[in-house]
Amino acid sequence: MKTNIYLNVIGVIALAGMLASCGGGSDKNAKLAELKKQQTEIATQIQKLEKEIAKENPGQKVLKSKEVMVKPIVARPFNHYIQTQGIIESEENVQVSAKSAGIVTQVFVREGEQVTKGQILAQIDNSLAVRGIDEIKASLELANTVYNRQKNLWDQKIGTEVQYLQAKNNKEGLERRLASLNEQNEMTRIKAPITGVVDAIDAKAGQNIAPGMPAFRVVNNSDLRLKADVSEAYVSNIKKGNKVIVTIPDLHKDIEAKVTFVARNINQLSRTFAMEADLPSSADLRPNMSAVIKVVYESYPSAITVPVNTVQDISGEKVVYIAVAKGDQTVASKRVVEVLGVFDELAQVKGVEAGETLITTGFQGLSDGQLIKVANKK
Numbered sequence: 001m002k003t004n005i006y007l008n009v010i011g012v013i014a015l016a017g018m019l020a021s022c023g024g025g026s027d028k029n030a031k032l033a034e035l036k037k038q039q040t041e042i043a044t045q046i047q048k049l050e051k052e053i054a055k056e057n058p059g060q061k062v063l064k065s066k067e068v069m070v071k072p073i074v075a076r077p078f079n080h081y082i083q084t085q086g087i088i089e090s091e092e093n094v095q096v097s098a099k100s101a102g103i104v105t106q107v108f109v110r111e112g113e114q115v116t117k118g119q120i121l122a123q124i125d126n127s128l129a130v131r132g133i134d135e136i137k138a139s140l141e142l143a144n145t146v147y148n149r150q151k152n153l154w155d156q157k158i159g160t161e162v163q164y165l166q167a168k169n170n171k172e173g174l175e176r177r178l179a180s181l182n183e184q185n186e187m188t189r190i191k192a193p194i195t196g197v198v199d200a201i202d203a204k205a206g207q208n209i210a211p212g213m214p215a216f217r218v219v220n221n222s223d224l225r226l227k228a229d230v231s232e233a234y235v236s237n238i239k240k241g242n243k244v245i246v247t248i249p250d251l252h253k254d255i256e257a258k259v260t261f262v263a264r265n266i267n268q269l270s271r272t273f274a275m276e277a278d279l280p281s282s283a284d285l286r287p288n289m290s291a292v293i294k295v296v297y298e299s300y301p302s303a304i305t306v307p308v309n310t311v312q313d314i315s316g317e318k319v320v321y322i323a324v325a326k327g328d329q330t331v332a333s334k335r336v337v338e339v340l341g342v343f344d345e346l347a348q349v350k351g352v353e354a355g356e357t358l359i360t361t362g363f364q365g366l367s368d369g370q371l372i373k374v375a376n377k378k
Contacts, residue, residue, distance in 0.1 A: 065371035068332070068362035070323045075354045078303035080341050081294040082237060086228035086246070088279065090287040092194045092220035098124060099187040101210040104203050109216075111201055115192040121216050122203050126188035133181045140174040147171040196220035219287060224279040226257065228293055229272040237297040238262055244277045245294040251284050259295065298341075305346040306358055311339060320349070321366050323357040323374060332359060334368035 102124035109121050150167040153159040190203065196218045203215040226246055230238060240262055246255040263274040275295070279285065312319045317336050324333040337351035352358070359366070366372070 065373045066332075066362060066366065067373045067375050068323070068359045068366075069376045070357045070374055071360045073304060073306065073352055073354055073356045073358050075302040075304055078300045078305055078341075078346070078348050079243075079294075079296045079343065080298035080300075080348075081245070081296045081343060082230065082234045083292065083294050084228050084230055086226045086291045086293045088285055088287060088289040088291060089225055089227055090219055090221060091223040091225060092196060092218075093287045094193050094196075094218050095214050096121065096190060096193060096216040096218060097212055098190050098203075098209045098215055099211055100124060100184070102126075102188060102208070104205050104207045104209055107201065107203055107205055109198050109201070111198055113198045115196065115198055115218060117192055117195045119192045120189045121192055121198070122190040124188040124190070124209065126185050129181055129185040129188060133178065133185060136174055136178045136181060140171070140178060143167070143171040143174050190215050192216075192218050194218055194220055221283065221285060221287075222281040224281065224285055224287075225260070226277045226279055226291060226293060228275055229267070229270060230275055230295070232266050232271050232273060234295075234297075235266070235273060238275055238295050239297075243296040243299070245296065246277070246279065247292040247294075248285070248289065249292065250289065253284075255279060255282075300348070303348050304350070304352060304354060305348050306337075306352070307360060308342050308345050308347040310358060310360055310363060311337065311347050311349070312363070318349075320352060321359040321363045322352060323359055323372060330372050330374060332363075332366045332368065332370045332372050334366075 105123050105125050107122045109115060109119075115121065147167040147170070150159065150164045154161065154164040197220070198216060199219045200217040201215075202213075203209060209215060226244070238259060240259050242259040244257045244259055246257055247253075248255070257277040257279055259275055260278045261274075261276040266273050277293075306320060310320050318339050320335050320337055322333045322335055323330055335351050337349040340348040340350060342348075359372070361375075362372075
């Protein structure tokens, strides 16, 4: 206070001297010389007064205010999670092949077409099977007639039992052969094993195909899941039912899911274990699409968080600075905090309260109790 009075007095004296000088003669050089002389005298008086104040108040420190920016601390939901990469898979993503060898005579579907389970996708040459079936049907018709007559006679105790049994055996043998030929004929039809969309067609009309060769791929996007490998360090954190936030970079969207499977086995080479999460049906999702996943293993509905860059490590302590009103001034208050977790560039901390004002810019080099000037009003 004493310093301010002395400085005000000196300022008034200097201003009066400058006005008097400006109102004097017209010689500019003389005016300049006079002002320089007054400046030297004022500087000498200031130094003298500063020395006197220092002697009178040896413990007093002159605190200079520092400009900072602040932000109120609020309680917010906060999740602790594990982040890793995952792959989207379809439970029904089937490579379809032929059951018998032969020449493809016709393809009935196109790529992108919706098909149902059991629908015929292509036909393999079945001319030999069809001719065999026709021959057996003709023989079976005669065998049925003979059998029925022999049975009627045997029911009337006419003829021998051997004749009846031979007729019955011949009929049943032809029925078994017909069933076998019909089964072989069915094997010449390539059918959809699931309901879905034809994703790829490898079979071509006129192509010689064999069992095991890829002919079609049918995908059902209504039953998707996410698979990921997680470090064994988190084996105790991930449990069935945990919330999963799935981010698809290519689609710029987030999907919420739950962990449906956690493997018990640890891979000896990668030191990871597998986990899965069921995904909702979506036309945008594709099998083998990559995703970033966050498995939430602990969730706080109301947590105190601060930007992680505002937490300083000073003398082995985690420290933040809070702006505190002190009379008509604002000072920085040092707070030692405990960091409970760091996620999404936010640190969950203990040691500060909701409603307090955190110094977010200009906190470097601050000291406890230092005067500050708040540059923003947020």
